Amino acid sequence: MxxxxxxxxxxxxxxxxxxxxxxxxxxxxxxxxxxxxxxxxxxxxxxxxxxxxxxxxxxxxxxxxxxxxxxxxxxxxxxxxxxxxxxxxxxxxxxxxxxxxxxxxxxxxxxxxxxxxxSSQQMTQDHQQRMRQQQQQFQQHQDRMRQQQNQFDQQNQRWLEQHRR
Structure with a gap:
């Protein structure tokens, strides 16, 4: 540049x-x-x-x-x-x-x-703030995925139990 x-x-x-x-x-x-x-x-x-x-x-x-x-x-x-x-x-x-x-x-x-x-100080602060936001978004996504997986596992378990009878 x-x-x-x-x-x-x-x-x-x-x-x-x-x-x-x-x-x-x-x-x-x-x-x-x-x-x-x-x-x-x-x-x-x-x-x-x-x-x-x-x-x-x-x-x-x-x-x-x-x-x-x-x-x-x-x-x-x-x-x-x-x-x-x-x-x-x-x-x-x-x-x-x-x-x-x-x-x-x-x-x-x-x-x-x-x-x-x-300034480089402002750039660093902005970068750190964006990284915190991304980490928070990632954690929220992981939590949602875990919750969805648990729901799927429960539904799958119920289905298996119904078909074993």
Whole structure:
């Protein structure tokens, strides 16, 4: 993911028709999705005004959004490498967004968490919370399966007793 912010700021290319990020961006952490969507909207608007470099930036942001979505999902499933990839990508997105804000290209904060970046401490806390939730869900599933198996065993035992007579 090295150089992702450069790709946002320096890429060149062709036209783009849509002004909204795909629905997958809604599943990204809001501290990443917000800045990414703001940068995408700016690039899409500039693209519609005839700027081919902005068209390429918008297309690149779509690819980044998809990559980060996949990495976040894999991270939530317990993949440590995906967590690192997501964290690095999130920091690069927020960094590029902050650069655009400082340059006056994007107005207003609009980022969840008071405009703060995605720190490694927050990433760790989020990961630990998701792991606890997954462990709890797994345990609940195991309990339901045990209960269903017990019911099945009881029904099977009754059936066997009826047919032995």
């Amino acid at each position: 090295a150089g992702i912010s450069r790709a946002f700021l320096l890429a060149a290319g062709t036209g783009l028709a849509l002004l909204a990020m795909p629905a997958r961006a809604d599943h990204l952490d809001p501290r990443v999705a917000g800045p990414l969507q703001q940068m995408f909207r700016l690039a899409a608007m500039q693209c519609q005004q005839g700027n081919p470099q902005a068209c390429q930036r918008a297309q690149q942001m779509r690819r980044v959004e998809m990559d980060l979505s996949r990495a976040q999902h894999a991270c939530q499933a317990g993949n440590g490498q995906a967590c690192q990839y997501f964290q690095n990508g999130a920091q690069q997105v927020v960094g590029a967004w902050q650069q655009q804000q400082q340059a006056g290209m994007i107005q207003g904060g609009g980022m969840a968490g008071g405009g703060q970046g995605y």
